Amino acid sequence: MTDFAERRRMMVDTQVRPSDVTKYPIIQAMLTVPRENFVAGAQREAAYSDQNIDLGQGRTLLEPRTLGKILDAVDVQSDELVLDVACGMGYSSAVVARMAQMVIAVEGDEDLAAEAQTQLSEIGADNAIVHVAAPHEGAAEHGPYDVILVQGGVEDLPQTLLDQLKDGGRIAAIFMTGALGQVKVGYKTGDQISWRFAFNAGAPVIPGFAATKEFAL
Numbered sequence: 001m002t003d004f005a006e007r008r009r010m011m012v013d014t015q016v017r018p019s020d021v022t023k024y025p026i027i028q029a030m031l032t033v034p035r036e037n038f039v040a041g042a043q044r045e046a047a048y049s050d051q052n053i054d055l056g057q058g059r060t061l062l063e064p065r066t067l068g069k070i071l072d073a074v075d076v077q078s079d080e081l082v083l084d085v086a087c088g089m090g091y092s093s094a095v096v097a098r099m100a101q102m103v104i105a106v107e108g109d110e111d112l113a114a115e116a117q118t119q120l121s122e123i124g125a126d127n128a129i130v131h132v133a134a135p136h137e138g139a140a141e142h143g144p145y146d147v148i149l150v151q152g153g154v155e156d157l158p159q160t161l162l163d164q165l166k167d168g169g170r171i172a173a174i175f176m177t178g179a180l181g182q183v184k185v186g187y188k189t190g191d192q193i194s195w196r197f198a199f200n201a202g203a204p205v206i207p208g209f210a211a212t213k214e215f216a217l
Helices: 004-019 024-032 041-046 064-074 091-097 110-122
Strands: 053-056 059-061 081-085 102-107 128-132 145-154 165-177 180-189 192-200
Touching: 004 024, 004 064, 024 064, 024 091, 059 145, 064 091, 064 145, 064 165, 064 180, 064 192, 081 091, 091 102, 091 110, 091 128, 091 145, 102 110, 110 128, 165 192
Parallel strands: 081 102, 081 145, 102 128, 145 165
Antiparallel strands: 053 059, 165 180, 180 192
């Protein structure tokens, strides 16, 4: 029988901590949330590997290092409202739920959304709600948000999503240029967002977040 608790400890000790992720709430959440419950049954054995996991429907479970460093960069506080975009089966939402006051998880695929809500309920993440909508639309009716997290690669961030961020809020996304990606954190002041480079990482671009192709004659 697989000892998933031991794998969680190994994930944190060999992938997360060595990547300069030291904030206690992040470490504690990643040690506690059963990552194996948030992937398809056939993927449970690979749940703690140091790579992105394809969840289907254009969704990705980010590798532990990447998610840990994103959370470290945005520094979620216990009184904050977080929008978790393209949550897939809900692992990132479960982790953030242990750090924030409330999480609104957006997932457009109804099957993934239903599975996410089931798994979040089973681990007692009562402060996480799954909102069924196209990820690029966000969930304006529950906002504005202190923090917005995008669980996958983007080439372009729609203004609709940026408008749901509070003045003084933060947004983190993996900006992809071809096969290369950079995690950037945006800080909102008034109507402006200033972006800062955080670290290099990669993930498949989420449907709806690809750059609009311009055709030249």
